Amino acid sequence: AQKVTQAQTEISVVEKEDVTLDCVYETRDTTYYLFWYKQPPSGELVFLIRRNSFDEQNEISGRYSWNFQKSTSSFNFTITASQVVDSAVYFCALSEARGGSEKLVFGKGTKLTVNP
Amino acid sequence: NAGVTQTPKFQVLKTGQSMTLQCAQDMNHEYMSWYRQDPGMGLRLIHYSVGAGITDQGEVPNGYNVSRSTTEDFPLRLLSAAPSQTSVYFCASSSVGTGARNQPQHFGDGTRLSIL
Numbered sequence: 001a002q003k004v005t006q007a008q009t010e011i012s013v014v015e016k017e018d019v020t021l022d023c024v025y026e027t028r029d030t031t032y033y034l035f036w037y038k039q040p041p042s043g044e045l046v047f048l049i050r051r052n053s054f055d056e057q058n059e060i061s062g063r064y065s066w067n068f069q070k071s072t073s074s075f076n077f078t079i080t081a082s083q084v085v086d087s088a089v090y091f092c093a094l095s096e097a098r099g100g101s102e103k104l105v106f107g108k109g110t111k112l113t114v115n116p
Numbered sequence: 117n118a119g120v121t122q123t124p125k126f127q128v129l130k131t132g133q134s135m136t137l138q139c140a141q142d143m144n145h146e147y148m149s150w151y152r153q154d155p156g157m158g159l160r161l162i163h164y165s166v167g168a169g170i171t172d173q174g175e176v177p178n179g180y181n182v183s184r185s186t187t188e189d190f191p192l193r194l195l196s197a198a199p200s201q202t203s204v205y206f207c208a209s210s211s212v213g214t215g216a217r218n219q220p221q222h223f224g225d226g227t228r229l230s231i232l
Contacts, residue, residue: 047223050220102147104151104221
């Protein structure tokens, strides 16, 4: 069965600190997709990244970077030089569906608070 | 281009009442789904549809019905509301198939439902 674990329930940092959000997943499939979503205090879900199981290259997008390691079944998310606007709940999710985006299984989320 | 539109945004019901949460998308997406978000639980899949006339159950389907008569609409029905169904409900859509492997799910802004 699929499972996503975000062990960090809440993290609090001071602005400009780097912070890493952990995500560990379980799946029996060899083909799967991993996602990160951001949910700011306003409540909407904002897509950040999608990665398929065959692409283990790390990705950087501005202050955001993602480290995908199949050997440890982890897909961690790092925010460099955090800002107050990064305060949100962050969800990691997994999909085994063929289309790559359906039937997401979400972790319970990590609430990040960035203090000025 | 409105994306995924959910109505209403807020609703208060009494136990035993029925209601329908509306979801519409204008992106011609084949796949649509409903999730519920409860504190500390992340998002959990209720029902999903891979096309008009086709629906299936997700992780937490009990107490909910869905139908998909058109590509655009995917309403979620609560036949007899219970306090345990107090939650935030998100509708999502995405394309299915090889050409859509880079398309993430698009989420609506959510419906906050309280059942007294």
